Amino acid sequence: MFRNYLKVGLRNILKYKAFSFINVFGLAVAMSVCMLVILMLADQHRYDQFHSKKDRIYRILTDSEDFRQAYATSPFPLAEVLRTEYPAVEQSTHLMPGVGGDVEYGQKLLEMRGYFAEKQFFEVFDFDLQKGNKISALSAPNSIVLSSELAANLFGQEDALGKVVSFADRQLPFPLDHGSGGAAPVEWGNFTVTGVIADEPYRSHIHFDVLMSMATRQRLYTESKLENLTDNWEHYWQNYTYVVMDESGTEADLQAGLQSLGVRMYKNMEDEGKRNIIFKGQPMADIAMGLENNDTNYRLPAFGYYFLGLLSLVVLVCACLNYMNLSIARATTRAREIGVRKTNGAHRGNLVFQFLSESVLMSLLSLAFAWLILILFLKPAFMNLWLNQHFSFDFPTGWGIYLIFVGFALAIGIVAGLYPAFVMASYQPVKVLKANATAGRGKMGLRKVLGVSQFVVSLLFIVTSILIFRQFKHYINFEYGFATENIVNIELQGVDDELVRTALSSVPGVTSISACDIIPAGGTNNNFTLRKLGSEDEYTQFGSLRTDEHFIETLDIKLIAGKPLPPHGQGTDKHILVNEAAVRVMGFEHPADMVGQLYETEWGNTLEVAGVVKDFQFKILVNEDKISPLAMRSDLEQYGFLNVKLSSDDLMGTVEVLKAKWESVDPVHPFKYRFFDEQLAATHQAIFDIVSILGFIAFLSVLIACLGLLGMATYSVERRTKEVGIRKVMGAPELAIALLLSKELLLMLIISVGIAAPASYFLNNLWLQYLPNRVEFGFGTVFIGSGILLLLGLLTIGSQTLRASRTNPVEALRME
Template sequence: MLRNYFKIAFRNLWRHKIFSLINIMGLAVGMTAGFLIFLYVRFELSYDSFHSRSERIYRIVADLKTPTDIIHESLAPWGVPPNLKNDFPEVASFVRVTRANKVMVRKEAAEFQEGSILWADSSFFNVFDFGLLAGNPQTALKEPFSVVLSETAAKKYFGKESPIGQTLQIEEDGYPVKVTGIMKDIPENSQIKGDIVMSLTTMVKLWDPKMDNNWGGYGAYGYLLLKPGADPGALERKLPAFLEKHTGAAMKQSQVYTTLLLEPLRDVYLHSTRDGQKKGNITNVCIFSIIAIFIMLIACFNFINLTTARSAERAREVGVRKVVGAERAQLTKQFIGESVIICLISFSLAVLLGWMLLPLFNQLAGKTISQSIFEHTGYLGILLLSAIGIGILAGLYPALVLSSFKPVTVLKGRFSTGTHGILLRKVLVVSQFAIAIGLIVSTIIVYNQMNYMRNRDLGFNKDQILVMDTQGAPSRYAFKEALSRISGVKSTAMSLSIPGGVNSQAYSEVENFKGELQAGSLDLYYVDFDFINQFKIKIVAGRAFSEQFKTDTLQAMIINETAVKMFGYSSPEQAIGKRFSQWESKGVIIGVMKDFHFRSLQEPIKPLSMRISPRNDQFVSVEVSSADLQNTIAAIEKKWKELIPGRSFNYYFLDEFFDRQYRSEERFGKLFLNFASLAIFISCLGLLGLVSYSTVQRAKEIGVRKVMGASVSNIVTLLSKDFLKLIIIAAVIAFPVVWFAMNKWLQDFAYRVTVSWWYFLIAGVLAILIALFTIGIQAIKTAIANPVKSLRTE
């Protein structure tokens, strides 16, 4: 009997090749997309989960309340973690981790400018599970000038030779550091990333011997490992008294009051909104999860529609089998079995497609979600069970409908699946296209937001600007001067900060509209006299820095329009000549610059100050001509090697660097577009199934109309209008839901597009055109068919 079921199942699949192909491919594509999205969501949710004690690790963060605003800081003061360990028994351990932007590392004659270096306390390998392949985790980072290399870094510097006990040199002064350990490469799903980990005691010895009692410097991420059973909420409530004890007087004097908070390590990546390292987005994870569910639902809906559309063709088969003694239960099992077989074939294709598409998916996601789908055998098993479940559930309704046909009725040629079946199929199509239309609108909004961010006027010039980091090399001024004599160089400037990069914040006191010195935190750019002209930043009041005024070097400040408003002035002109005090420097405001976006468009423009400070300049920015660019860069590199020979030549273009901030959003947009297109494609298959079913059911009616003189366009219109009504109903359902959801998504952006009515109009028109095309394929085929065939009586 079972063999017979399989034979009939494959015979029917082969007899109806097109329907079978649509069914199998629709399910395969749906399962592939759903599985890949599942891997992405699982990966995003898995950040830092590989640490065995991750549920007891907390990041220390701070809210700094000034008289004007609150700064949400992701770093902790240097002195807080070690003193928390000393004062509270519930703290088992602590670790401070800071990342070096660029460090020169030498091995004999070879030089490398490393940008993936961490400085960490000796407890680094005790708090976190970054496994050591060689070395003692207790002592590897204990002594000054000790360093641990990743497997990749070890091969890079020492090849097959054992690095343990060998020496590297760091910084221009060539400080010798001893390799004390080799660790596994840090996993992709870790917020803390680096190929080289240096002992923080090295930093203490070289630059800051009083680091453990530094309560004002925010230079490192601080992490606490709590003892088992410790209550983080109770500990957090003790922190105000802790701060008052150690730094209460300093807070009162500076008028900056700190509140310490604890963030669970597992929540930081997706949920923390604080400034700092690039994080994930829980909203995007939820959106992709919903899309995966939608795609799987659409695939199931298609199966029901397409299988039911074939019920008319198999009705006589059912009638004959019932006449010869087949029971309803047997027929039900057979038809459910057929749907399960289709799902298993689809599962096999989904595994093949997933294996083939995973490298491309990793590329689109911008990270290695998985090396191979076969490393997730448990998840493949879940997908297999899901495929069988889909086969049973999706095949249940058609099986019951087909097995319920009365043999006398169907053998006479009079049969129908009933109004309930028609209603269900229409509901499924409405659901599919509500999802599809929603995704079309969402795609349009996502694309427009990305386009808006790329093309918005940032308020400064970033085109053809080449940036180099001299890391404070003594000859940097001579290098800048030499560049101005290269023919392809239009202008040069120096600064400590670059738009789109990291900049410092400075506690400042500025005379407000009442004539009082008002404390506040200002972002600070140290620049030279050429910076404002180089970046074409507009001065709206007062003047720019000028070498003609000797006091500009020490006693002048320029602020932006946002800072003007913060200190209560109604116009930029009113701020000119007002006093300021900032980091031991005092003077007056000489100019107000127009607001420009020196941070991402996801953040509002913040109060900004600029000052001249030659000793702090680090970056050389060069505006170059687009003509003969290759030779210009070669000439710049030649001057670099002549004047800054101790450092490797590295550069980037500012426009590319600034746009890099939006890569995660652009990747989200590309992934969204691809999966939305898949959902729309699968929805069209479902619509094709319903059209096919309708044309079979109305074959005699269409034949009569053609005999009576109906044209092809009349028949196409007849078959299309009912489906277009379903599309309109789907649009009415989808539009308000999408309007609400996308407005919420846009809240993540400080500067964003508005959700305009024409987005919905375009989506509606596109949905109708897609539906008309899908319907037209089958409708035209039916309309041009010979009516004699449909009117013939058997």
């Protein structure tokens, strides 16, 4: 029987080629998007699976009702307390960032970044050593364990074990890169390589070049090179704590112990803001998709998967609705077949199974095409997204994932074919054999609802894509209030800024050079607080930029009162420049009134306002709408970048000369630079990726809806072929016939726009209100989206109705 169903299914697919192509292609496109999301989820599921104790490992989070999101970090003393005071905890360990600088061996100097770790690290995690002893590798001071990649780059073919290297700390940002150029190098001394991590493709949320023994910190404390956090419970953002639960312990035991510990340690804190702090255990399995504040790397959070999953599900539902719609429409052409089968004794269940088998067969054919679309187009496009350089997806392959895809296709075939199967199997043989045309009557209402639903979704996607693209263009063309064109930001990498400045100033085409600690509007923000000298008022928070006296000249920032920062050595560290927002916040009517005012910081420094500059956007656009107070001050030890302004017809040629000058000053560190305008544009590449994804989904949604419309138009034309022939013989004009055939479908389009236009305006306004520096959103954008949808719909319908209206009536009547 199954063999018979298979034969009938194949025959029907080949017989109705147009309908089969529309269904297979529509399902294949939708399934390919869903398969991409499945691959993403499968990739995340591989994270941290190599640890033998993975089901008992928890990361401790720090949370509070005052936090917008929990912190992945926790206080340094927590691990020791959990290890010694809680029997349910089998083992615990620290991972503490703070190793970021230059490692030197012989004539080689490389950057390395990593964690301070203790010997318990290898008791919790199963990172294997290809060289060294896990028990003693991180026990002694001045011991380091290197990644196999760093060891190979540093030592080549030499045996790394036992080698002595020197390390200079530059405070490079780690584990997340905040765009900071680091600080001037501070020598930490010599270190012995006691281990090399095995060269295995570990999929872990923990990445590092080096593990430095925690015992090293004691020496660095005494040399005042690190802050001692050994007994500090208030500092919770610079340490990761992991525990392994005893086999008899449960997650509930851990959570209860953490809650009581949090209450005990923080209920009597002097700082009221910390009295609500609690600790929570995060299972290892949840870390990959549970992105928290201060996490160990950039990952797509669970919300991102929900978002992508919802989008792919919407497209898939549209494709399934398409299948249902066209299957029900085609039911009239198969009514006689159903009647004959029922007359010959076929039960309703037999017919349902037959139509479901055809649907599953169609779905499996779609799966083959979906796989080709995924491999040839979708996966390469996704891998080339800017976001993926941070997420590092590596899609898995293997029999397991193929079985998931087959199961997914079977489920789609059943879901898409279930309703049409029951509808067609319910036909009464007496009625359908009497008049084939009556079998499908009464179903047009349902088909209209399905078709309208598809176009409503399509218009929502189109309008949202246009709006987000407009927002992206708004950010790209935003007037920051300072110059960015022809300015090159050079990362100092700890090199003395005066040496580099002197070398670069002699390059032809260089008109101005300044220094700063962070790039304005580049995504990194620093803050400090000020209040009027001698006042008892609350401190006011200011944004902070460490700059020199040439900064406002290089960036063409207008000075509206007072004077610039004085040159180095002339009391520079005692003066600040503030913006107009600071004048308003501090209660002055005119900028000149604030010049000369004295302010004090929380740590007791006195600062005098030297001048006031015009407001400019110094924070990333998606973080701030209204410009907040800013203070600029000089600090030679904090500069991370030089801003070099060029006036040359050959910018890249000038950059090559700058590179040569850099290498004459520092032949070790590579020349790292970015054009300022390109750097700011890159901060919004994530938005462009969202535009690309939504635009692609909108395209697929419209494509599937138009395919469905094409199928309905084709069916309508085929069903009324005789009528068209008679009307043409009676003298009806082609345009009138085309309008007659298009009337029902055009009405569907108009109803779709009538529903989706106000809905898209309302829904997009909801999220837009929460976005800083947003574009104006009116019905113009909705009108453009509606026009695109109507145009595509008209072209789709017209391709069939105009062709039918021009058909020779003799041919039309001969077909009947």
